Amino acid sequence: MNRQIVQLFGLSMLLFATLVGFTSRWTVFEAEALKDQALNRRSLIEAQQIPRGLIRAADGTVLARSVPKGSGQRRIFQRTYPEDNLFAHAVGYSFLERGSTGIERYRNDELTGEEDEFSSIFSELQSEQPEGSDVTTTLDLEAQRTAVEALGDRQGAIVAIEPATGRVRAMASSPDFNPNEVPTDRFRELNTDEEARPVVNRATQANYQPGSTFKVVTAAAALDSGKFSSESIVDGTSGQPVSGVPLANFGGQDFGAITLTDGLTNSVNTVWAQVGEQIGPNTLVEYMNRFGFGQDPPLDYPEDQMNASGIRNADGRLVGGDGGFDVGRVAIGQGGAEGQIQVTPLQMAMVAAAVGNEGRLMRPWLTEKIVAPDGRVEESFEPQEQSQVMSAESAGELAAMMSRVVEEGTGTAAALSGVPVAGKTGTAEVAGAQLNQLWFIGFAPVENPQVAIAVTLEDQPLGTQGGQVAAPLAAQVMETLLR
Amino acid sequence: MSARTRELMGLIPVSLLVSAGFAAVLLTRTEEVSDATATYGLVFLGLCVFAHLFIRARLPDADPYLFPLAALLAAFGLVVIYRIDAELARQQAQWFVIGLAFFCATIAFLRDHHVLERYRYTIAAAGIALLVMPRLPGIGSQVRGAYLAVDVGPIQFQPAEFAKIAIIVFLASYLRDTGDVLVRARLKPLPYVQQAVMFALPALVVALIAVALDVGPAVTVLLVVFTVSMAAVMRERPSLKHFGPLLLVWGVAMFMLLVIRDLGSSLMFFGGFLALLYVATARLSLVGMGATMFLGGATYFASTVGHVQQRIEVWQDPFDRELYDAVGGSYQIAQSLFAQADGGLFGQGFGQALLELPSGQSILPAAHTDLIYAVIADELGLFGAAGLILAYLLFASRGFKTALVAADGFSKLLATGLTAVFALQVFVIIGGVTKVIPLTGVTLPFVSYGGSSIVANLVLLALLLIVSDHARKDRGRMDQGGLV
Structure with missing residues (x-):
């Protein structure tokens, strides 16, 4: 028996x-596969049990915080947004059942205190409760409020940038939504509103026709390529053929032979279309x-919350300098089936900022610094040059030239008392020439600018102009930021 | 150092563990160690010392490691249950005290386990009656399709936990008597050619028929093993009369599968029986026949009894969306695997595993009973879980050691059977939780929450200690040359 035993x-x-x-097998070898299993929601539930860090405006005002609900094992943290609608697009939201957007999404790892394998062993040894770091943004509370209030219930967007550094000081998109309502059914309604699309961040996602504000880009190419100067004389008669089709000036007005400065001041289409044709598509695209x-x-x-700006063909694809687009019409912010210039408000603010910063384009950024729960600054971001667009002289x-626009041209409504402002207006006909897209881009002060701005309003009635409607909004936001 | 002193020494690390465990859980709860932890450790140590003194008085020669190992497992279980739910831990502690009372009563009233042989048919009847109880109207209750529990007033108890002891006692006694009759004295081995004709030929024929009928590889293997075992048994020309017990127990196991509808406990009982049969007869052929007949019967029921069938589908494909959402579907086993995946090598630490949804619903169904091993793997990782299995292996090794040392056949078979059924129970539940076999609702001995479980396993421990005490006493006398 013993043998058997x-x-x-x-x-x-x-x-x-x-x-x-x-x-x-389950705890080690196949653990990763199990964690990735679609049915496995444990990590999502656990993420709710960690307090996310704060998101702050530049002055320290809290824009997003986590509040505990329940207690003990059942305690979870839910996001609240004290400023309600104000930063809905820039800051975004984060909820277990709805996912996350904006800075909440881009800085998720920092906000949840996600650590690499090594440091997580350390905090485990110290049995520390995982806690997220705080994110301080570059956004200015007052400028943002001014921008949101300026837009009111009109659809559009305002972006303000500090030209010398690229700090984004305001990013407003209208209509907006209250991120605190995201977990409720109200959000489902907003999300399915195909008309107003309040969830879309128009500042970074919209494809708008820039209208005459694009003449700033054409002018930069014209001056910096050496083919033109601000004193170059071009024929401003209305009805000149561009790509074989006559092009009219605003209101059919004839200007005769004028300088480029006058052409910009009065936003003369025929002048800039000819400039565009003479510099050619390759130089313009460059x-x-x-x-x-x-x-x-x-x-x-x-x-996926940003769009590239550029010349898009009828299929919506970006085309290059050899795309065969109508360069004359693109140069004045229009185009045709082969290529139509479409931009985001952020891109147009970057154009204004580059001109204001002596031709040097700074990379736009939203996160000023990451601060650990113990107050230590984990990461501090520095301004970075994106490109030298043109020489300082150009x-x-x-x-x-842009100063003249605000002094005596189409953009006088953007003028501030005591502070010289440079800018450019735009009015693009959309929806089969039934509605207008209104624009103003600019910067102030002209010398050593503190703010560059792009303002746009969509679907405004015919007869309205960027200089009358958009420019005053720009003035309000710039004034707030210059105070 | 005497055996009993070694036992006492063994209890010290156990009480340290229980104190440290409670401290760890409380630390994560309130971030300060209350005096409660020391109290828990001291009370537990006090109880164990009391039991130890009792053993010292009544069973001075019993194995010194069995009790500390059981205490270690029980202490570990208490800590984990406390971590899941403090109130359940309090109840479990009460059950542990009641279990110790049963433990002492068993030792006090059963001075010699050979007495049990006299009542073997009574005990067998009691065992069967216990198994059938959950099907009786009024007191029986169904849990997840299986009939394992009985409600008596406010108390729910699982008669199968006690039935397993009764049935092992009966089988040990019965097979001691009939084991020799079941098989003849060992025949001379046949020449290879004859062996080939006798085993390979029928096996080949059956295999060919099976393939021709296209019954699938699993059934083919079953049939071939059955044929070879059958041929080996037939060679000894046993009378049909002696096949009786085998067929009877097989019938009982099938009946149980049908009545209790629980694959796990049937496997446990029948496995225990086969272990005893093997030890009593030394015939693998009998085990082969028994095992294939059990598997065949189980396969048949799996395709006819819906609840068993679902258990097997769930086992094969736990991440199937439909099965996952089904009532009594794969949610439990899937969550068990997810919880283990969070554990890794070293675990997340005591009190860190995710057990509840924010809504307060449990994410791990039956975390304190069926899935307690998943909680352990989650919080203590692979190393903690392997340590637990090692403790069970040590317990089994001491149980089998007791059987080896025992002088008479009944004692050997009793110790073997009790140990085997204990080890099988561990395998059935941990194997279920880790998806080695379909998950069924048996408890993890000494660790899971459950009054019946802890009481029954303490009685099982008492029986093992009684056998051990007798065996080592006899051996001691022999060594001194006193009685030989």
């Missing part, structure tokens, strides 16, 4: 070894690319 013990060892083998067109802006923001010349 020993064999039986051997069998028990074998069976128990199988148990250890299978346990190691300068566009230097401004950041043709790619997603290098903003610290989720990629930029100075263009800035002077």
Whole structure:
């Protein structure tokens, strides 16, 4: 009998070894696959139990915080947004059942205190409760409020940038939504509103026709390529053929032979269409690319919430200098089936900022710094140059031309008392010439500017003009930021 | 150092563990160690010392490691249950005290386990009655399709836990008598050619028929093993009369599968029986026949009894969306695996495993009973879980050691059977939780929450200690040359 008993013990060892083998299979060898299993929601539930860090405006005002609900094992943290609608698009939201957007999404790892393997072992040894770091943004609370209030219930967007550094000071998109309502059914309504699309961040996602504001890009190419100067004389008669089709000036007005400065001041289409034709599509596209067109802006923001600006054909695809587009019409912010210039407000703010910053385009950014729960600054971001778009001389010349626009041209409504402002207006006909897209881009003060801005309003009635409607909004936001 | 002193020494690390465990859980709860932890450790140590003194008085020669190992497992279980739910831990502690009372009563009233042989048919009847109880109207209750529990007033108890002891006692006694009759004295081995004709030929024929009928590889293997075992048994020309017990127990196991509808406990009982049969007769052929007949019957029921069938589908494909959402579907085993995946090598630490949804619902169904091993793997990782299995293996090794040392056949078979059924129970539940076999609702001995389980396993421990005490006493006398 004893032999059998020993064999039986051997069998028990074998069976128990199988148990250890299978346990190691689930705990170690196949653990990653199990964690990625679609049915496995444990990590999502656990993420709710960690307080996310704060998101702050530049002055320290809290824009997003986590509040505990319940207690003990059942305690979870839910996001609240004290400023309600104000930063709905820039900051975004984060909820277990709805996912996350904006800075909440882009800075998720920092906000949840996600650590690498090594440091997580350390905090485990110290049995520290995982806690997220705080994110301080570059956003200015007052400028943002001014921008949101200026837009009111009109659809559009305002972006303000500090030209010398690229700090985004305001990013407003209207209509907006209250991120605190995201977990409720109200959000489902907003999300399915195909008309107003309040969830879309128009500042970074919209494809708008820039209208005459694009003449700033054309002018930069014209001056910096050396083919034109601000004093170059071009025929401003209305009805000149461009690509074989007559092009009219605004209101059919004839200007005769005028300088480029006058052409910009009065936004003369025929002048800039000829300039565009003379510099050619390749030069124009090259300068566009230097401004950041043709790619997603290098903003610290989720990629799928940004659109590239550029010349798009009828299929919506970006085309290059050899795309066969009507360069004369693109040069004045229009186009045709082969290529139509479409931009985001952020891109146009970057154009204004580059001109104001002596031709040097700074990378736009939203995150100023990451602060650990113990107050230590984990990461502090520095301004970075994106590209040298043009020489400082060309930029100075263009800035002077844009100053004239605000002093005596189409953009006088953007003027501030005591502070010289440079800018350019735009009015693009959309929806089969039934509605207008209104624009103003600019910067102030002209010397050593503190703010560059792009303002746009969509679907405004015919007869309205960018200089009358958009320019005053720009003035309000710039004034707030210059105070 | 005497055996009993070694036992006492063994209890010291156990009480340290229980104190440290409670401290760890409380630390994560309130971030300060209350005096409660020391109290828990001291009370537990006090109880164990009391039991130890009792053993010292009544069973001075019993194995010194069995009790500390059981205490270690029980202490570990208490800590984990406390971590899951403090109130359940309090109840479990009460059950542990009641279990110790049963433990002492068993030792006090059963001075010699050979007395049990006299009542073997009564005990067998009691065992069967216990198994059938959950099907009785009024008191029986169904849990997840299986009939394992009985409600008596406010108390729910699982009669199968006690039935397993009764049945092992009966089988040990019965097979001691009939084991020799079941098989003849060992015949001379046949020449290879004859062996080939006798085993390979029928095996080949059956295999060919099976393939021709296209019954699938599993059934083919079953049939071939059955044929070879049958041929080996037939060679000894046993009378049909002696096949009786085998067929009877097989019938009982099938009946149980049908009545209790629980694959796990049937496997446990029948496995225990086969272990005893093997030890009593030394015939693998009998085990082969029994095992294939059990598997065949189980396969048949799996395809006819819906609940068993679902258990097997769930086992094969736990991440199937439909099965996952089904009532009594794969949610439990899937969550068990997810919890283990969070554990890794070293685990997340005591009190860190995710057990509840934010809504307060449990994410791990039956975390304190069926899935307690998943909680352990989650919080203590592969190393903690392997340590637990090692403790069970040590317990089994001491049980089998007791059987080896025992002088008479009944004692050997009793110790073997009790140990085997204990080890099988561990395998059935941990194997279920880790998806080695379909998950069924048996408890993890000494660790899972459950009054019946802890009481029954303490009685099982008492029986093992009684056998051990007798065996080592006899051996001691022999060594001194006193009685030989």
